[in-house]
Amino acid sequence: MYDYTAFDAAFVRDRVAQFRDQVERRISGALTEDEFKPLRLMNGLYLQLHAYMLRVAIPYGTLNGAQMRQLAMIADRWDRGYGHFTTRQNIQFNWPKLRDVPDMLDALADVEMHAIQTSGNCIRNVTTDQFAGAAADEIADPRPVAELIRQWSTDHPEFTWLPRKFKIAITGSPHDRAVTRAHDIGLRMLRNAAGEEGFEVLVGGGLGRTPMLGKVVRDFLPRADLLPYLEAILQTYNLLGRRDNKYKARIKILVHETGIETLRAMIEDAFAENRRSFAPVDPALLERLEAAFAPPDFEPPAAVPQFLSPALRSFMDTNLHPHRLGHYASVTVSLKPVGGAPGDATSDQMRLLADLAETYAHDELRVSHEQNIILPHVPRRHLPSLFARLQAAGLATANVGLVSDIIACPGMDYCALATARSIPVAQRIARAFEDIDRQHDIGALKIKISGCINACGHHHVGHIGILGLEKAGVESYQITLGGDGTETAAIGERAGPGFSWDEIVPAVERLIGAYLDLRHGRAESFLEVYRRLGAAPFKAALYPEAAERRAHAG
Amino acid sequence: MTKAPHPQIVTANHLLDGDVIYLTEALDWTRQITAAAVAHDALRAHTLLDEAQSRPHEAVGPYLAPVTLDPQGRAAPLHFRELYRTTGPTFLRDEAPHV
Numbered sequence: 001m002y003d004y005t006a007f008d009a010a011f012v013r014d015r016v017a018q019f020r021d022q023v024e025r026r027i028s029g030a031l032t033e034d035e036f037k038p039l040r041l042m043n044g045l046y047l048q049l050h051a052y053m054l055r056v057a058i059p060y061g062t063l064n065g066a067q068m069r070q071l072a073m074i075a076d077r078w079d080r081g082y083g084h085f086t087t088r089q090n091i092q093f094n095w096p097k098l099r100d101v102p103d104m105l106d107a108l109a110d111v112e113m114h115a116i117q118t119s120g121n122c123i124r125n126v127t128t129d130q131f132a133g134a135a136a137d138e139i140a141d142p143r144p145v146a147e148l149i150r151q152w153s154t155d156h157p158e159f160t161w162l163p164r165k166f167k168i169a170i171t172g173s174p175h176d177r178a179v180t181r182a183h184d185i186g187l188r189m190l191r192n193a194a195g196e197e198g199f200e201v202l203v204g205g206g207l208g209r210t211p212m213l214g215k216v217v218r219d220f221l222p223r224a225d226l227l228p229y230l231e232a233i234l235q236t237y238n239l240l241g242r243r244d245n246k247y248k249a250r251i252k253i254l255v256h257e258t259g260i261e262t263l264r265a266m267i268e269d270a271f272a273e274n275r276r277s278f279a280p281v282d283p284a285l286l287e288r289l290e291a292a293f294a295p296p297d298f299e300p301p302a303a304v305p306q307f308l309s310p311a312l313r314s315f316m317d318t319n320l321h322p323h324r325l326g327h328y329a330s331v332t333v334s335l336k337p338v339g340g341a342p343g344d345a346t347s348d349q350m351r352l353l354a355d356l357a358e359t360y361a362h363d364e365l366r367v368s369h370e371q372n373i374i375l376p377h378v379p380r381r382h383l384p385s386l387f388a389r390l391q392a393a394g395l396a397t398a399n400v401g402l403v404s405d406i407i408a409c410p411g412m413d414y415c416a417l418a419t420a421r422s423i424p425v426a427q428r429i430a431r432a433f434e435d436i437d438r439q440h441d442i443g444a445l446k447i448k449i450s451g452c453i454n455a456c457g458h459h460h461v462g463h464i465g466i467l468g469l470e471k472a473g474v475e476s477y478q479i480t481l482g483g484d485g486t487e488t489a490a491i492g493e494r495a496g497p498g499f500s501w502d503e504i505v506p507a508v509e510r511l512i513g514a515y516l517d518l519r520h521g522r523a524e525s526f527l528e529v530y531r532r533l534g535a536a537p538f539k540a541a542l543y544p545e546a547a548e549r550r551a552h553a554g
Numbered sequence: 555m556t557k558a559p560h561p562q563i564v565t566a567n568h569l570l571d572g573d574v575i576y577l578t579e580a581l582d583w584t585r586q587i588t589a590a591a592v593a594h595d596a597l598r599a600h601t602l603l604d605e606a607q608s609r610p611h612e613a614v615g616p617y618l619a620p621v622t623l624d625p626q627g628r629a630a631p632l633h634f635r636e637l638y639r640t641t642g643p644t645f646l647r648d649e650a651p652h653v
């Protein structure tokens with residue numbers, strides 16, 4: 001864990017005190033809403049449909065038991081006893097009262113947390129692989145780099161008023177679990193021929209209204225050059241990014257309109273300049289960062305219990321990820337029980353997760369962009385007892401990566417920008433496929449749902465993406481097919497006309513039925529069938545009448 | 555005076571707790587849409603909106619929302635967004651209990 005320095009602690013406390021004063025001035029009438037809004041947004045406070053919402057940063061999705069317990073306390077004391085984990089690896093509280101927010105922020109500061117830069121046109125929370133520091137397939141833990149970026153970007157005077165928000169994701173593994181190609185900047189660790197560590201740098205990815213995959217702007221950037229290079233990208237964007245049209249202000253549009261070649265040349269020029277002027281990062285700081293994320297004191301290999309119940313084995317099939325140590329595993333705790341709201345956890349569940357992390361898993365927890373909680377370092381010998389405790393709390397859903405492990409943004413049940421609901425669509429799909437054996441039979445499938453074009457639910461990169469819109473005064477759901485957020489990233493293709501609230505779940509059932517008919521056995525996933533056959537057979541399943549009409553016409 | 559296609563009400567969020575609120579005939583705030591002042595023409599609608607806007611320290615983001623009328627002539631949501639604003643998160647109601 002990264003521990004705050006005296007500087008960090010004072011900085012966060014100062015911000016809370018400042019915001020406390022701003023809230024008081026808003027309530028007294030000294031500040032208008034127009035004046036107050038940008039200030040509250042800078043502190044993560046939104047006004048949603050039914051209430052304020054406080055978005056709390058969980059830098060690179062990493063937290064410990066004490067922090068999780070504090071989130072539970074905050075949920076109980078100032079909210080309604082639950083929180084919502086988001087695709088940005090953050091947590092949102094849905095019901096805070098304006099007067100309480102400074103106290104909530106102070107309570108966060110008590111455990112070295114805050115809500116800074118979770119909103120506004122600044123560099124947002126850096127996201128990463130939820131298995132960082134644990135995954136068997138990793139080159140290096142990306143979190144020291146993520147923390148370095150956080151320190152560089154926090155309150156960066158030049159980049160506080162960018163044309164638009166700016167998101168950076170980093171993966172330390174060739175298997176991209178951080179959706180790096182859908183971020184303004186994606187960083188992928190790799191080694192060059194000489195064995196040195198560095199990054200492939202992607203720029204201009206993003207979902208939303210104009211979905212685009214990031215393009216490679218640098219094949220190999222030595223690790224030591226990271227900050228001057230990032231600064232060069234941001235400088236170029238800050239200068240050239242469009243401020244005249246909010247929908248064209250993201251760097252992806254700049255990349256698109258300027259062309260990657262031209263932009264690359266400009267970035268390289270700025271980089272050459274920066275490299276001369278940039279003071280190299282203090283090696284003591286780098287050492288401190290590396291030490292902060294040093295692996296825990298792993299225990300030596302020990303015997304694993306012989307008998308594993310069928311339920312545990314089924315859980316292990318889906319919810320375990322290979323750890324770099326054979327006698328360890330990373331355990332994903334699904335926040336997608338049938339009937340639940342994806343990503344929601346009650347305060348009791350948060351406290352249990354904190355206990356489990358402390359008892360079995362070296363006191364580490366992660367939030368995944370897929371809205372689940374991970375215990376990254378669990379000795380396999382603890383799996384039966386861990387599983388039993390999860391089961392007792394209703395947290396042992398064995399569905400990670402399956403049809404009911406759905407990403408859904410808050411949609412029109414909370415979000416002021418939404419055009420339709422998304423949570424209840426996820427719930428209805430999960431219920432339609434409730435039978436866990438059937439889910440295991442269907443296999444790997446990523447359904448992602450957004451309640452508006454902003455695409456917080458990553459629908460463009462879902463194998464099946466669902467976008468909620470309004471059409472003629474009712475909710476309408478558009479399906480995209482074949483999206484992929486991993487190292488083989490693709491933007492899903494729009495299937496055709498939207499489906500009504502009543503039609504959307506049967507439409508998804510038809511898609512999955514078509515997949516089951518078309519696949520060459522269980523080994524071939526939905527996405528693989530889609531890539532082999534294209535969209536046509538799936539469209540035929542979605543729109544049987546159109547297919548029939550075509551058959552008649554032919 | 556032009557007649558609005560639908561009657562309208564003024565709605566906003568309460569400054570302190572964020573709750574959905576509606577402006578009443580008495581120029582108070584209520585949390586019940588049925589108690590909202592109904593404007594049957596554009597002039598009245600804008601008078602109500604001006605009133606709401608002149609009280610920024612009670613209400614945030616006031617706007618006019620078209621409504622239908624129930625048999626008693628009280629406002630009822632027209633658009634589904636306004637309907638959900640009266641109910642709170644719908645899945646807490648329609649689907650399995652949240653907690």
Ligand code: SF4
Pocket residue numbers: 409410411412415416417418419450451452453454455456457
């Ligand atoms: S996708 Fe739209 S509805 Fe969903 S959380 Fe983002 S802004 Fe809100």
